[in-house]
Amino acid sequence: MATATGHTAAIQASRVIGTEVYNTEGKNIGRIEDVMLDKTSNNIMFAVIGFGGFLGIGEKYHAIPWASLDYEEHRGGYVVPFSKDQLQAAPVHEINELTGGDGYKARDASYDYYKVPPYWI
Amino acid sequence: MATATGHTAAIQASRVIGTEVYNTEGKNIGRIEDVMLDKTSNNIMFAVIGFGGFLGIGEKYHAIPWASLDYEEHRGGYVVPFSKDQLQAAPVHEINELTGGDGYKARDASYDYYKVPPYWI
Numbered sequence: 610m611a612t613a614t615g616h617t618a619a620i621q622a623s624r625v626i627g628t629e630v631y632n633t634e635g636k637n638i639g640r641i642e643d644v645m646l647d648k649t650s651n652n653i654m655f656a657v658i659g660f661g662g663f664l665g666i667g668e669k670y671h672a673i674p675w676a677s678l679d680y681e682e683h684r685g686g687y688v689v690p691f692s693k694d695q696l697q698a699a700p701v702h703e704i705n706e707l708t709g710g711d712g713y714k715a716r717d718a719s720y721d722y723y724k725v726p727p728y729w730i
Numbered sequence: 731m732a733t734a735t736g737h738t739a740a741i742q743a744s745r746v747i748g749t750e751v752y753n754t755e756g757k758n759i760g761r762i763e764d765v766m767l768d769k770t771s772n773n774i775m776f777a778v779i780g781f782g783g784f785l786g787i788g789e790k791y792h793a794i795p796w797a798s799l800d801y802e803e804h805r806g807g808y809v810v811p812f813s814k815d816q817l818q819a820a821p822v823h824e825i826n827e828l829t830g831g832d833g834y835k836a837r838d839a840s841y842d843y844y845k846v847p848p849y850w851i
Contacts, residue, residue, distance in 0.1 A: 619833025620777055622743035622765040644743040646765065651773050651796055651849040654740055675772055712740025728772040 629686035630658050630678070638696055641687070642670065642704075645712055650727055654716050657707055669701040672719035676728070691723065699723070750807035751779050751799070759817055762808070763791065763825075766833055773849055775837050778828055790822040794839035797849070812844065820844070 630642045639660030647654050655672040678687040681713050691699075700718045720727050749762045760781030768775050776793040812820075821834040821839045828836050841848050 617829070617832050618768055618770045619766045619829060619837075620769050621829060622767055623747060625767065626744060644765075644767065645740045646743055646746065646774055646796075647739055648741050649739045653767055653772050653774060657742075675767075680769070686838075708738070708740060708742060711738050716740075721819070 625656070628680075630673075631672075631681075631684060631686055632686045632691055632693055632696055633688065634693055636693060637686075638689070638693075639671070644675075645672070645707065645716075647712075650729070654712055655719055657704075668704075670704055670707055671699055671701060672707060672715045673695070674720055674723060674725040677723060677725055695723075733736060749801075750805075751794075752802075752807055752809045752815055753812055753817055754809065755814055757814060758807075759776070759810070759814075759830055765796075766793070766828065766837075768833075771850070776840055778825075789825075791824060791825055791828055792820055793828060793836045794815070795841055795844060795846040798844060798846055800805070826832075 619622060621645050625641055625644055628640050630640060630700040632638050639658045641656050642659040643657040646652075653675040655674055656678060658671045658673050659668050660671065661667065661669050673689060677689050677691070678726070679690075681688050699722055700715070702715055743765050746765055747820070751759050751761060751827055753759050761778045762777050763780040764778040766775040766778060773801060774796040776795055779792045779794050780789050781792065782788060782790050794810060798810050800811075801807070802809050820843055821836070824835055
């Protein structure tokens with residue numbers, strides 16, 4: 610579960626966006642590009658992590674379950690409990706696949722791949 | 731409940747931020763300054779609506795339950811089912827009251843005031 614920073618439970622979406630993300634091996638795997646929200650429920654669908662590409666060109670995106678993000682103060686970024694190999698084999702998306710359609714396909718693929726218990730069941 | 735735009739359930743937090751908000755009488759009551767996320771669960775705590783002030787000086791903030799926001803395509807903004815009187819008497823906060831502490835006090839006051847069923851019970 611995303612841990613509290615400075616003993617607060619609340620975090621502004623605008624502060625999450627742009628935060629660096631590291632894997633368990635300490636490797637920077639990208640940064641949070643956005644947070645996908647569900648308009649039909651009260652839920653955060655997933656965080657969108659961008660990696661690769663240059664100035665947004667050729668960039669690919671992972672959908673990562675919100676619950677997998679742990680903020681590490683000393684690192685100034687989130688750590689996800691996934692190895693480099695796991696991340697490299699993870700579903701990647703173009704940004705329009707995440708925002709177009711209903712978003713559920715990318716969400717379901719992400720929770721399935723990372724074996725994170727779905728919040729919607 | 732926040733309704734779907736273009737038949738999608740997913741909406742990027744970065745697109746929500748900056749969207750204008752209207753009340754049931756069609757009056758513009760402010761704009762969405764941010765979306766507060768709960769780090770300890772999978773939930774959206776509330777939307778932060780800014781109103782009054784000038785260039786951010788003297789601005790006050792409402793915490794509005796996510797479920798109260800309905801996107802109206804023709805208006806290009808969200809409509810909340812609250813009257814002008816209701817909104818004028820609603821709890822207002824300084825931005826640091828929303829982000830500091832644990833965020834639950836502002837959240838609870840908001841859901842209580844607007845009589846929106848709490849998502850956390």
